[in-house]
Amino acid sequence: GDLDLLLAAAYVSDAQYNRNVEFETSPQAIRLYYFYNHWTMRAAIYFFIFVDLSLALFEKPALFPLPLLATSLVEVLCLTAFFGRLVHFAKVTPQMVFWKDTKNICVMVTIVLTLIDLIIYGSLEAVNIHSVRWSRVLRPIFVVNFPESRQIRRAFRSIRNTLPDILYVFLLFIFSVLIFSLMALKLFGNRSLKTVDGSPYFTNILEIAFELYILVTTANSPDVMMPAYDFNWWYSLYFITYIIINTYIFMSVFLAVIYNNYRKHLKNEIRKLAYLKRYKMMEAFNFLNVEVGTEFVVTEARWKQLVKVVAPDITSSHMELLLRICDEERKGHVGMVTWLLAFPFPALSQSGVAGVLLAILRLLFLADKMNFLRLADLLNIQVVTINVKTHPLETWMPRVYQSPASLLVRKVVRHRREVGKSSGYAMSDLKKGKASRLSFLLHASWSCSRTPDEMCFLGFFVWAYDVIILINAIFIALDEKNPFISYAEWVFLSLYIIEILLKLYTYEPRTYFGMKQYWNWFDTLIIIAALLASVATATIQSARKYNSQQVLDIVLILRILRLLRVIVSIQRSGSFQGAWGDAATPGLLLQKASSCQPKAPELFLDPRFRVIVTTLINIGPTMLVFGGLILVVYYAFAIIGMEAFHGKIQYLDPNSTAPGALVCGNPALNGSVFARDRYCKNNFNDIASSFIVLIELTVVNQWHDILSEGLALPAQRRGMLGVASRRRGGGVHLGGTDFVPMADGFARVTHQAAKLYFIGFHVVVVILIVNIFIAFILEAFFVAY
């Protein structure tokens, strides 16, 4: 009945989006489940997560301060939304399943803890006692634990699985560092050597271990070696051995262990996903099938109903086509095997053409199972799309559009081999047998045989514009104040506008600005922006305000980004990727990859170059998952950092006469590397600054100097007694280094805690997450090769 259809559609939809949610099968629960998965609900929850995280911008220490009451109210609102989402989910899923899922428990506990913290903090604040908003550290839990962030959770699972191995390597590594520290203490400890700022060198085992840990990040190389090296050059061998073992071997072993686990884990996840997908599709099939003869099948009518539910805005011709793929032999129903292997749901999620293509490929794969086709042949097939829409100009003034001059223009502009028009789908150059079998849906209509002359001619337009872009690059590099140069910019702009107009003349505009035609959108937007900006600067030449400058900066960046098109142009020449993303040829065509190669310089025709560029481009989307992962970790560390270090360091204009402008407003930093290098803006005074500091810490360089921010805590206390400069103190030696051992117990504890914060960040972000990132890129290339 209708309920079966709804259930089946829900399963298909779950399979399509890789959802793994157990839901009740009562009509009400299914309707609630539909509502639960509706895009508005998902968007709402993302919005509230975003708002909740953004609160850090407005809470003390704030970038844009808002009263506590306002932020608290917004936070309560967000918590209510999270709770509502949870209640909604509880109504959809069976009670047992809901309470067994740690994700739900996690979210609930976090909501309760946040409320408790809010109440305590609010009441203390009311009586003017300032406490710590510790529950803010928990906010990333909402990002991770809602079912929508499946991929971030997968990344965390991957990290969790790697932890035992990482722990073993880490133990060995720490053991090695300690052995070396002990050696250093014995070798250098009683030589009364001095560091460059006059403090004793390598006399305390903990400090040695910390310095050697920093050496692993290379941040204090070669400074840490110099006093010993100056004393006797044989001692450099100690440091070289240390660097080989710990910086090179151990850091590579971390990567190796993470990479191997990542790969193992990835395989398991893919296997699980494939299993779940098939399982969900089987469930859907079981709800809809009827017995016909000896086998269970889904009737055509039922199938159409289902597709209408899963993708309400599908065109009937598109659906007809999909059906032909699923019910190839026109039996009037879909069997189980075809259902599982060729259900066209990617066709529904991806832009029509790509989906149909995938479905066809899957069908061919199915045919392979039936011994009609070999997979190896399929891999040789390249897919090109054919323009099926008629240009509006052809409808309005066919005679002009088809005139010889117009044809010539269009021929020049088309930078790809000309493709004949065809309705439906075309496939050429497949082995006989197969072609005839598939001919009902694929009929050849295109030939790629072409004289070399014509090929050369076809490339002209693209190469002309590549050259123009390169000349433009040189002009951008030159001084724009020269009137000739700024005049030239107008010429380039006109050329680019002409290019776009010509393309719109040649290609069908709706196709040119199709859904997936990112590069065309990119081109056009950049040029329109540049046009607007140039007009703006020309008219309000004198009124160059700060705000308009920011806009101009963005336009300038866009103008330079235009140069990226050279890469795209190289990449497109003859590659699958290029043909696929090219607006000139929508439609569908299967073609042997080797049969027709356009001209391009030898270097870039090397398939390896294209593999590299394609892999680089394909890496893009997954980067977003890493963005989420990094955000979660950074947010937690930023909140902790802000609580611990905010206000210690101030950025004051160094040209101002304010006292302490040159020492970041903290006399303890007098003579420190931190102040000398003007790192004052690297502080934890608001969430934006904190994120930037954390990025700098991820890059690792100078992190021991940035760390002096943490160390400035005890230094500040020492500041009462005198000015102390602990680290390599630059030109100004103010003595007072003897204060360090005198630092009181509390300061010492804070000092050590600051080190732990930075080491913890290093282990989590640099050793774990950055290595997972590298592993991901390694794997992407491994698969591509």
Added chain:
Amino acid sequence: GDLDLLLAAAYVSDAQYNRNVEFETSPQAIRLYYFYNHWTMRAAIYFFIFVDLSLALFEKPALFPLPLLATSLVEVLCLTAFFGRLVHFAKVTPQMVFWKDTKNICVMVTIVLTLIDLIIYGSLEAVNIHSVRWSRVLRPIFVVNFPESRQIRRAFRSIRNTLPDILYVFLLFIFSVLIFSLMALKLFGNRSLKTVDGSPYFTNILEIAFELYILVTTANSPDVMMPAYDFNWWYSLYFITYIIINTYIFMSVFLAVIYNNYRKHLKNEIRKLAYLKRYKMMEAFNFLNVEVGTEFVVTEARWKQLVKVVAPDITSSHMELLLRICDEERKGHVGMVTWLLAFPFPALSQSGVAGVLLAILRLLFLADKMNFLRLADLLNIQVVTINVKTHPLETWMPRVYQSPASLLVRKVVRHRREVGKSSGYAMSDLKKGKASRLSFLLHASWSCSRTPDEMCFLGFFVWAYDVIILINAIFIALDEKNPFISYAEWVFLSLYIIEILLKLYTYEPRTYFGMKQYWNWFDTLIIIAALLASVATATIQSARKYNSQQVLDIVLILRILRLLRVIVSIQRSGSFQGAWGDAATPGLLLQKASSCQPKAPELFLDPRFRVIVTTLINIGPTMLVFGGLILVVYYAFAIIGMEAFHGKIQYLDPNSTAPGALVCGNPALNGSVFARDRYCKNNFNDIASSFIVLIELTVVNQWHDILSEGLALPAQRRGMLGVASRRRGGGVHLGGTDFVPMADGFARVTHQAAKLYFIGFHVVVVILIVNIFIAFILEAFFVAY
């Protein structure tokens, strides 16, 4: 006849050592070929290569100066030796082959070029004109091109094969850096921002590109960002984007491309090696075989003759055993298949036991081909060796040695499960059929069933000493001037000596100090050294001279290295590696891996921990190849660096009153980071210093500061006019930064050339070789997992 035997032996020997030399088959040529491969000849050529490379220590700029005549004579001697080796080779190999081999041509051209350079340099020097000894850069060619450095050549081949891919990535990377440079120029160029030392910020595109290139190495992060970030915090986004794309993505892509090529290349090399080995063995077989019945075989007598030639010092019992492996069915001859698969030449190169084991494994593999055994079963087999020698004490005083007290002591000391004695070879727990088939050579004699009590008891001795080592570690960390501590060191020393004596009492001494028992040698040597040093310090307590201090340093390091035994002790528990390297159980035994596990804390019983440690230990030998590779590259760069930069920077004791002691003897460095951080010893004044600077450059950190050494060239010229400080100038601002644009043309060229040297080094060493090193470690772990 005899010639056939010699020929066959030469082929077998070539197969054994993976040599790929085509040689003439005349009796004289074969004898010459034997002489060519003789270890004395190989040692001599290595010696001359070593001497030739070492000349850099004595030539100007010298660590130990020698007159030009002396070094030139030695060099001519070396060249003569190289030429002699080449002539020898030419007599062995066919003319055509010799002249087609680029290696030989390379060596000859290098010899000629070196002679020409020597003559020119010598004659110019005679008339007091100082020129450049450019041919010294070519010396590493001798290291690479003699047939003895096969593995280094393989590494270079691997690099060469990677070059096209690397080039593509490098082009994309440079394109990206240039795009970003252009953007930076436009964004920051006309903001009149200043760097921390007051020089203009980001105004010249080449300087921007260079700074951004450095940012890829992270060396100038976050300094390069600070002026823009101070101006407007939005600009930090520019740098963050740059770091993500270029530092993270592109650097990972370099690794990915190198790793993939390395792996592909490795597979090909191994395939080629296996093919060559089989080919050589076939050739040998063809020289010796006779027709018996329907097949060609090698008779037992002939086989024995051959083994005697290949390994003259083999014992007859060893040979009899090898024959039993090759002629399993006692037919009196060896067939072709057995010959190819089971020829025991590794038995001859590796220490007897390992070789025989490999031969047996190969035989089992052969049996697999005959469907007797499955490879999967073989992989489950673990190999343990059994003590076959009788302890001398047992011979001298059997009653005492076998007394209950003595047995108890030996039981406690044995840290491994007790292994029964057996002559011959034993194999247990294999599936029936196979065991019976192989029983003539393997007979089970060992049972691993043991009560938990006993297991616990057995571990006691090892764990007791692990605890002692850890306590010792704490005592080492404490102040040794405390008389109690120095007394404790005597106690520890006594305990260690007792340990060694007990082990020598329990285990057969010749076995304990066997060929491959590195750890036992290591233990004993460290303890004897510590004993000697302690006695020495106790007797000449007052006469602590500088020289004796150096010796004490080494002893101290050895004493601390003793702590490494904890890892070994963990590693040994129950692992294949452990059993293999353990003196307690020489002999041979095949045993199911899972059948008997000793006790150890859960953490370390995890096989993954052992895999990690084992892989780390196995990486060791191949590191030597990288050592060779690095040496070759470093040597060339060191020579160039010495020619370009020697004498520019002097290390003067900073406490001395010598003028310029604080500015490395070069007034141009006044106020530079280089002088401020006391990098004066980081100079190119001799080959040892150059190597250390190059290692620092490999670590990458602060390389732009070290680079100021290169930049000090123009600065020195500017020094005539005034004191200029180009880079972040520290506390002392002396102005003069406006001199930079005024620097004359020549200085500017030198300045740019210095940059090219450092960038070239970075590309070759950091991007290529370090990544190959990481790829090698990744692959080692990939294979181990």
